[in-house]
Amino acid sequence: MSEAPDALALTTRAGLPPGFLYLREEFPRDRWTAKLDETAAFWLQMHASFRGHQAHMDGLVSQWRANGDAAALHRQLIPALQSFLQHLDGHHRVESGQYFPMMRQIEPKIGAGIDLLDRDHDAIHETLEALFQGGLAFHQAVNAKATDVADKAHRLSDLIDGNARPLLRHLEDEEDIVIPLIQLRGLHG
Numbered sequence: 001m002s003e004a005p006d007a008l009a010l011t012t013r014a015g016l017p018p019g020f021l022y023l024r025e026e027f028p029r030d031r032w033t034a035k036l037d038e039t040a041a042f043w044l045q046m047h048a049s050f051r052g053h054q055a056h057m058d059g060l061v062s063q064w065r066a067n068g069d070a071a072a073l074h075r076q077l078i079p080a081l082q083s084f085l086q087h088l089d090g091h092h093r094v095e096s097g098q099y100f101p102m103m104r105q106i107e108p109k110i111g112a113g114i115d116l117l118d119r120d121h122d123a124i125h126e127t128l129e130a131l132f133q134g135g136l137a138f139h140q141a142v143n144a145k146a147t148d149v150a151d152k153a154h155r156l157s158d159l160i161d162g163n164a165r166p167l168l169r170h171l172e173d174e175e176d177i178v179i180p181l182i183q184l185r186g187l188h189g
Contacts, residue, residue: 008116010123010166016173020113023180032179040182046091047171053084054164061157070153074142077156081135085128088167092121095174099187103178106185113177120170127163134159 007013032044057080064073100114134156141152 010120010170013169013173015169016113016116016176020110020116020173021176023107023110023184024176027180027183029176032183036179037182037186039187040179043178043182044175047175050084050088050091050171051168053080053087054167056080057084057160058164061160064153064157068150070142070149073153074138078135078139081131081156081160085132085135089125089128092124096121099178102187103181106187107181110177110181117170117174117177120166120173124167124170127159127166131156131159131163 008017032040036044057077060073060077060080064070064077096118100118104111104114134152138149138152138156140146141149146152
């Protein structure tokens with residue numbers, strides 16, 4: 001007997017359930033443009049950077065699929081991927097290690113939402129590891145002038161494509177929990 005799929009799994013969810021959004025109802029997205037707390041504004045800037053990184057990598061992959069130039073893909077994608085992986089991993093470590101525990105204390109009712117975001121981080125970390133391994137395999141194949149460079153490029157490109165939707169879902173859901181919490185409750189309790 002198989003288990004029912006987890007409706008809140010990062011790879012399948014379409015958004016957060018209403019019980020996680022009570023703070024966003026008090027401070028909706030259309031009010032996030034003016035007079036944001038510095039931490040909230042920085043958080044949104046970081047997320048915009050990750051969206052930009054993902055879009056840049058998507059563009060490089062699309063360009064490669066159109067022209068087939070694996071050397072150009074390697075030259076441009078590997079540094080972009082390395083930067084993306086380092087920044088996202090570091091950001092998640094700070095969130096899970098410092099901010100999320102603080103937020104639980106400030107607003108205990110949001111604990112289930114924070115738990116979900118932490119589970120997302122675990123799922124994303126698995127993806128980051130797969131991206132790292134795919135990037136490394138592509139890099140090694142190019143450097144060795146191996147016969148399977150195109151195959152390694154396809155595998156890495158597929159991983160980048162597969163990462164986009166879950167990452168963007170996570171960023172949006174995290175913002176829906178975190179930005180209103182920071183703005184309405186502060187981070188000092």
